[in-house]
Amino acid sequence: MRSNFNAGMLRHRLLCNRAYLAVPASLIGICFCLYSSLVLAEADNSEYLTDTPLEELLSKEVVTASRIAKQISDSPSAVSIVTAKDIQSYGYRTLAEIISSMRGLNTVSDHVYTYMSGRGFGRPGDYPGRVMLLIDGHQANDNLYNASYLSHDGILDTELIERVEYVSGPGSVSHGNGAFYGIINIVTKKGSDFDGAQLAVDAASHQTYKERITYGTQFDNGADILLSASTLRSQGRNLYFRDFDSPSTNFGVARNLDDEKNRRLFFKGHYEAWSLESAYVTRKKDDPAASYEADFNTHPSYMQDANGYVTLRHEDDISNQLKRALKIYYGQYNYSAEAIYSDGYYREKNTGRWWGTEAKFVYSGLDQHRLVYGLEYRNDYQQDFYLPSDDIEHSAYMVSAYIQDEYRLNDHWLLNAGIRADHGGHHAKNLSPRLAAIYSPTAALDIKASYATAFRKANAYEKYYGDGSTIIPDSHLDKEMVYAAELVFEYRPDSSSKWMSSLFHYTTKDLIKSEEVMSPAGAERFINVDRSKTRGIDFEYDKQWSKSSRLKASYAWQLATDDHDKWLANSPKHLAKLNIAHGLFGNRLHAGIEVQYVGSRLTEARDRLSGYTLTNLTLHSTTLIKNTTISASVKNLFNQRYSVPAPTFYLPDRFVQDKSNVWFQLSYDFK
Template identity: 35%
Template structure:
């Protein structure tokens, strides 16, 4: 199929739909719809507001981006275990799991070797992407327990005009709960397949003097799959391709948030350990010594004050520490010699502090101006790897970045907004860059909004990509790297069909230059990061969202995406078609419901040129609350029909495809004391 055909069809549908809507509303129905909107609730109660698109609160229909919001209520009714579960329900997102990490792909891009560097991840506005790999753990190792999430704001498209590096395909801002959301102590326990157990204890309170407190501690332990079969290792010397007891995982998390007046102090400590059953990077197969440990801790002090003249002033001061340790077991012996098993050790330690300041001010009645500046000092970017024979890398660098940005929301007239933004970033490692964003947001009729967007973004090569090597065992350092850039055009239609239904349609075109990717150098068969060339993606997304007064709610979406390199070849790990259904059905009022998720994907191209099979994943949950006062219970089955499916392996894997989990279950209890 020509990749442009679905885009043309959707553009035509959007334009004709807009014309039809205008005609119908103008003739007969606008008054009826307006009246019904006065008398009944809109979708989700009212038009939702979002903060992350412009760094101030605004209606979703006025935000210069395609927005998705997932609430705490949806997270618990669908029994999402991780942020990856949340993203799997949204149009335009696909994820991968190689039994070590989970990777976020967006709008057709799931580049091998990408530790989620092209999505900027925030927690309450605090940047989570660390300073060595520029990555973030989005599964069990996420810095905040999923039960503490109030909502997740997902902003699609380039956002470097506000956020700088890594806001490449989008921004995900996790907004946490406040003490008032708990009003006391809460305990949680869960058990499930693969001997998986999870526990949490939290306390939250808002006191009469305005002081607010939230404290939480949680942990997770899992044996993982007892046995995993990989045909690439099927032989007597490697246990006939069966990895045994090598898939375990555990996580520990501490979180605190204190608020008083205009100040909020947040602190996080998180650590995560994972066994690696795939023998990646040419390690010994079926050796449970191969594993990783990593963690992240930070303190964040935020000040926000509304001045008497209407100026909204925000300032932030933060300090972060991240660490990583990897044990990789190799056999250094030559063929025919006795085994020489050696544990190769990797260590990485990153420390950084920074400050941000921003002011937003209404000017001349029709302008909302935002000015901001940021500074980040990477105090330590240490990478150290060694074995019993030698030290192969002992690198301890530092760097800094600073930035300034400006955005103007200009209300030309009622129903017409022009949004312009520009940001300058300077990196001590790779120099400076300037990134603009422009949006025209037109609401010709009250239920209809049309957005025309343009933006650019960049991602600077991180310390790992620039410098890492292991002495020639599996990976070498590149000679030099340039930042990768993206330029995006997007057209969005947001149409409120009635008091219960909302339609969102979008088409986009992405141009990427100097794409950074982990590749294999044919000259020496070593892995190396390189600017692998240019790429393009064209796609469309269609989503119908619904919420009814009887308690039913959900969405259905379809995404078409075609991502190609400069030679016109389809990109690896990129499904062309995705369809998703999310449905919450009340069974006995609001306190007892069933949740259903259907997730279809077409096949993904693998590194060998093969293709994975398409898949349909079905998840279902029964959720109940207050059948005992204060108690919430959920019972879930994931991959209900035990679909057999796989994701592509990456350059570091011998496996061309990595099989995913079959049917699993979880039972979870939450009790408010």
């Protein structure tokens, strides 16, 4: 038997065997040849990466906070957006890279999974994360661990993303369970954004290669479809871990244990009032650091994930004053893992299945009011863990009703009040209220004040997973609660710039954490033990000088402590980000430079890790060859050596992260 959750806490998702797409290696080399002749190219009239005027960006409608489209200035929360142009400008290849660029957010990797933190809370290895992830309004978290998948295990290629919206603060009125510290909504592109086929090939450090083919179009009858498939493979590196530095464990070197493979499929279709969307990803990743006390530097040692969903929507106007949106969805998640222990071979497979439906209405028939109300039902009909010691099978459900009223008092005041009731059994009952007021003394200034609560019920892994000897289940775990107050200032001095600042205070109760129990000796279980509070302030500035020159900067100070006023692990007090995009050589070449500072923080062992500064550089051109985009990125440009806190299910308390690495991409549009 293993201690500390052993391999049992390992997680999996089935990997389906499919053939890789074959891509001639010669295509990769084209990137280098094209750049050598860059200055000879003539500029054309194509749209550049930073062409979106800031005024247009500020007037974009967000759907995250209330599930109804609204302008950013009318949202009761602070809203940050990363656009498709930003993604191309700064060479973001994963959702984790996008999130790490956003105000007050941070990610860390344990060489298998990537974990997100927000509002000062980001316990290492904490699968739920507590910032809800949506894709076109569909919740992307699985139903076993409630985890978000942010790296190459994520369900979307970044080239399919139109924008990413981050709304800080609780969102339980609109989204219920899990919308704890904020909501991230990914808005995907339409077929008309591609208007034909696109083929892309990538090559990167550590023998990493990726191929993608995408087709999108809009037909004469208005129907729009988007299809995409991609595959990635990476050999990785031989990684060194000082905690295993002994002759019996290969002097701390995990050899040939950083391999990664994934495959993705995506479909999106829209016709009149109907829309259908489906996505699927499989990912297999070696575990070089021997989690859960597995034997170090042994094969096999990996985790696999398969994640997918299908959602069907119908939206129409019942009358001029009443809009209706109906949705039904299905999701599935599979996980498997294999590892070697001194007393034998370990294998685990876990499966999650769920479906749900929602009916939402928007009524504007009352003078100066807009009512949003609806019903939602979710059935997690399969939450199964198949362990060598036992098979654990469970299910759950959630019934929800919500209503929200936006009251336009006058030209200067907008009031927002809402409440949601969720019922999913004894420990999943909750009422989530929200109150907000927006004061606009001038057209350029908005002041927003809000108070809200949110909850997160214990997930299936926390409640039911157990082998009876190293981890003990507790089906009576209570829900976590957060009580949040925020004050937001937004100032737009002109059409090309925006200032934003927010003050916040969060109190979180009944946080779920694993603790050692008295009997059996050495075993652990999840309990409601922690209480924390976070207070802080953040700033964001956005400026666009021209179609090819833009700057975005943000800074966050946050102090997260437990009920003994001790600083929480993996909670940097300072986060600063700077992004600059600029056209060069008459806009024949575009450069994007990104600088991120992450302050010092504690490991779970209470050791302090130094802060660090990362610089990333991306160059891209859309004009060298017709219908062709060439991009090259250098991540960690100055080869900064830094470490991040490790989860408690690893022997090391910190992991050294990647040094400088490069990524090249060539894409061609068939039009």
